[in-house]
Amino acid sequence: ETGVTQTPRHLVMGMTNKKSLKCEQHLGHNAMYWYKQSAKKPLELMFVYNFKEQTENNSVPSRFSPECPNSSHLFLHLHTLQPEDSALYLCASSPGQGREKLFFGSGTQLSVL
């Protein structure tokens, strides 16, 4: 398997549920990112990890909790979400120097009921 893989592809959850999104990259990169893509809105950067250390937290609500156990894996833990959190959540990776092109996964389409 190559590239950036995200699971699940689709997720429906209630506001009281707890779920996790998973991202895995097979490119040997050191930086991993979470982006949120809402309908007709620009991509919003949520978190960045470089060499497993969080380097960016773009004022994301605490109901989103990232985890990066190693440079190849990234998780986004979700709890007590709101309907406005429904969106496409994209994971990306890059070699790790910054100012680089990003390699995106296909995303998880999340619906919060």
Added chain:
Amino acid sequence: EDQVTQSPEALRLQEGESSSLNCSYTVSGLRGLFWYRQDPGKGPEFLFTLYSAGEEKEKERLKATLTKKESFLHITAPKPEDSATYLCAVQAVGDSSYKLIFGSGTRLLVRP
């Protein structure tokens, strides 16, 4: 405030009908401008990076150009497979090396 605006929001072309997409940006200083293509149900795919005014990059039917205030993505003789959403993003001087400011995209439909 740093801002990226893409126009038009949507564009319909006949196969073979050349056109241009616009990305205008307002940043204190530009480190780099990126173009991505996004197909439905997929993540964005990198196309080009431009760093300085006057720079141009080409790939098949696509050509990206950059001025001090905007970038154009020229599509020459498009084919139906060029249908996608094209995203522009900028990296600003003074921002984190990992931060990109994205525009809302241009949805391109090329009809056969």
